[in-house]
Amino acid sequence: MRQRIVRLTLVGGVVFLALLLLLATCGGGSPDGDGEGEGKSGSETSGAASAPAAAEPDPGASGKRTVLDVPPQYSTASGWEIVGASPDIAFSWPTGTLAYLERSADRRYRLRTLDTATGKPGWQGEARQSLDPDHYPRLLTVSREDRQFFVTWSYGSAGDGLAPSETFLSLDVYAAAGGDRRHVELPWSGAPSVSASGPDIVVSDDAANTALVDPVTGGTSKIAASGLKYPKGCASCRTLTEVVGQTGQGLLVSGAREFWVPGGWYSRNVAPKGADPASGVPTSVVAGLVLAKWQLAKSSDRAASHELWTVHDAANGKALVSVECHRPAIRPGRFPQAVVPPSGDYLIAGNLAFDLVRGKGYCLEDEDGSAHVTLASVTEDGLAYGARNVRDGEEALAGNGVPVVMDFVDGAAEPLARDVRLPVAETTGVGVFRTTDREERAHLIGYPRTG
Structure with missing residues (x-):
């Protein structure tokens, strides 16, 4: 509480001494703050972020806890809740830490963290300005040298609108374990694509020009499209060339057909059995894995109606698991994004599911391909959640x-109650759910597993 300064008229020496004793026992106090602990700031690094003042996440102004209809694997008798979280959230699987952004009244943004197992707030960053103040910065996780980092980024210019200003990418990189922050500004022209399949933060444009940001040091390096090494004899590699992500061996690059790691492996040499070796297109890179789509060999009876989807080891390109699925009647505007649980034992993407331990793939569609299940999240014990009659996981x-819920034991998708909300993710035995209230505020809610 702010101290109030009161002018007193002291009468007599005894009264004076009594007041001195009273002040000594009360202590000096300090000006009231919001518990944010701004700490150091600068263009390079800042110290560890502060711990928040609140002991528990705020359940909202009403004090009432939101109770959702959830799958029977979770209990709503206890849990935690966050009100006003950003659209993007991120996880540090080793620590069970969830990160989200909170918007302040002055249109700045603060990164906050939470222990998913207990619901207790963790460290928080200082309030930062976005280059696009009307939208939350984007948020992702990157891993390097067995360390994990939360990364927020925004793109724009710092001009006042009266004079032209160079556009750039603003990144804040936080150590997931303690919140130490490093700020990086990268001059950039044109809307960037930013990914973090590791070990660097990869920034690229639609012409395959790329910048790599080291999350540990903040150092940047640039690779021009003209500097990419193309596989010998791959004419399609030089058409629609784009950087898809990064593997431990280097960038993963794709052409109109076929993909490769410059100086490393080449898709034609690692094509799965039954595929046309010159037809591979990568659609997602995650956790050391690459999901790719292949055309079936022309000799296949189903070449005209089906495609082959394969999970590859990102380190060497080796095909791990494949499954055939119908070609979509209308191609979606985006390829399915791969999702894995912390263990990496399973991978889901749209209507595809892969058991990487048993080496089995599933295509969740009707026999004629007319209807299918779209999966959105997957747990450590092999349960995947999704829905029928939707375009994507979102x-x-x-x-x-x-x-629906799908069990990897048999690949069967069973319907759930109509109003059930699905977990965005599960970690430390807690499912994380998202909903929006009547005031259009986003809620993140954690419910523990029942067994």
């Missing part, structure tokens, strides 16, 4: 479609 998580 729609399933938003409560649209008919919710």
